[in-house]
Amino acid sequence: MLPAVLALGLLSACGSDDDAAADGKVTIEVAIDQGLEQGAIDAFEARVAQFEKDNPDVVVKSKEYTWTGTTFAAELAGGTLPDVFPIPFTDGRGLIERKQIANISTLVDELPYADEFNPNVAQAGEDADGAMWAIPIAAYGQGLHYNRTLFEQAGLDPDAPPTTWDEVRADAKAIADATGQAGYAQMTQSNTGGWILTSLIYANGGRVESVEGDTATATVDTPEAKASLEYLKQLRWEDNSMGANFLYDWGTINQDFAAGKIGMYVSGGGNYGNLFTQNGLNPDDYGVTVVPLEGDDAGVLGGGTLAAVSAKASPEEQAAAVKWIDFYYMQKLTDQESAVLDAQTTADQGQPVGAPQLPVFDRATYDESQTWIADLVNVPLDQMTPYTDGIFDQPLLPEPARSTQELYAALDPVVQAVLTDENADIDALLASAQTTVQSILDKG
Incomplete structure (x- = not known):
């Protein structure tokens, strides 16, 4: 899935814009997240103006777009995607193998940091020969987001968030009992149910x-999967601590969390930016900690976002697109002057600067980049230390490598059933899901 960290017209072929062509300019359409507040839009437009000043031969137009697992394939097939668009790590290899995105590898090779990517991150955007078709722009590890205000109303210490799943359960019940809000909530649809269930299983x-x-085997019907579902069943039916909405996806759970209706939920650890810019989160309410890990081989699910270029883009548009990706996403990670300009522009519009991320390159590069913008950081970092102090010590596990989104989709109804039917047979649900997922994997 996509990490929640991007501040990302309706034109089907921007590069053919007659006025731009007459001026000898190349026009590209780039993604901007849907539903941003005006300050975030203003910050984005300011960055566009800066880019166009540095690249007078390129015109940038924006299109509202947010990747969603259930609609992406249709948008790709229908040709409605912008020229530059974000995709999750899990989609990279498949799109590359099917040649559904542009091969920009020769352009990427010319970037000064082309050889400096973390290899575990880089492979998400590379073909079998190691050529990079899509550029890693963000990485994440799952976190447990929590509402500090609801914690206080329930008599809990927001500076001491839960560190075990038993503590999560106890805190969720305390929040639900004291406030009437959902103590803990779970995504269940648009492939996010499978994503978060996989996170709990990990x-x-x-x-x-x-x-x-070349052989992929489903391992869905396991004691760890059963324990994860039994845990959700306890929160839902024994404790009544999960509220009344059991059809959340990434967007709607963010909305309710920002509105103070959810005490805790699991999502990408870098989700603060989206909660603030798209959902009006009150910073005073926010806390995030690491996901509890229990079991001999436990780890935190990690992933990230790639910037891809449309396969329909001309060579000139591809070159302009890579310039945009470099300018908008990458230079702030690798160049001090660019990092400060990006942070200052963002801060000037009242938008968040400095929310924690996982490194696309190495931790030393990341730590250095944070020192460049230290004076401009405007997010409550002290409320995020339970996450930042622990995430680098947690084993980071990649998302399932084969048929990832299809696998997640097959697990969505399993989670829904457990949360909506008190008599749901978890053993039967997992046995059925095992067969379904294996069938998916066998098809390749």
Whole structure:
């Protein structure tokens, strides 16, 4: 899935804009997140103006777009995507193998940091020969987001968030009992149910598939998966601590969390920016900590975002698109002057600067980049230390490598069933899901 960290017209072929062509300019359409508040839009437009000043032969137009697992394939097939668009790590290899995005690898090779990517991150955007078709722009590890105000109203210490799943359960019940809000909430649809269930399974030491060579085997029906679902069942039916909405996806759970209706939920650890710019989060309410890990082989699910270029883009548009990706996403990670300009522009519009991320390159590069913008940081970092102090010590596990989104989609109804039917048979649900996922993997 996409990390929640991007401040990302309706034109189907921007590069053919007659006026731009007459001026000898190349026009590209780039993604901007849907539903941003005006300050975030103003910050984005200011960055566009800066880019166009530095690149007078390029015109940048924006299109509202947010990747969603259930609609992306249709948008791709229908040709409605912008020229530059974000995709999750899990989609990279498949799109590359099917040649559904542009091969920009020769352009990427010319970037000064082309050889400096973390190899575990870089491979998400590379083909089998190591050529980079899509550029990693953000990485994440799952976090447990929590509402400090609801914690206080429930008599809990927001500076001491839960460190075990038993503590999460106890705190969720305390919040629900004291406030009437959901103590803990879970995504369940648009592939996010499978995504977060997989996160819980990883945190309990399990996996959902294994890959040896060309053979992928489903490992959905396991004790760790059963324990994860039983846990949700307890919160829902024994404790009544999960509220009344059991059809959340990434966007709607963010809305309710920012509105103070949810005490805790699991999502990408860098989600603060989206909560603030798209959902009006009150910074005083926000806290984030690491996901509890229990079990001998437990780890935190990690992933990230790639910037891809439309396969329909002309060579000139591809070159302009890579310049935009470099300017907008990458230079702030690698160049001090660019980092300060980006941070200052963003801060001037009242938008968040300095929310924690995982490194696209190495931790030393990341730590250095944070020193460049230290004076401009305007997010409550002290409320994020339970996450930042722990995430680098947690084993980071990649998302399932094969048929990832299809696997997640197959697990959505399993989570929904457990949360909406008190008599749901978890054993039967997992056995059925095991068969379904194996069938998906066998198709390749």
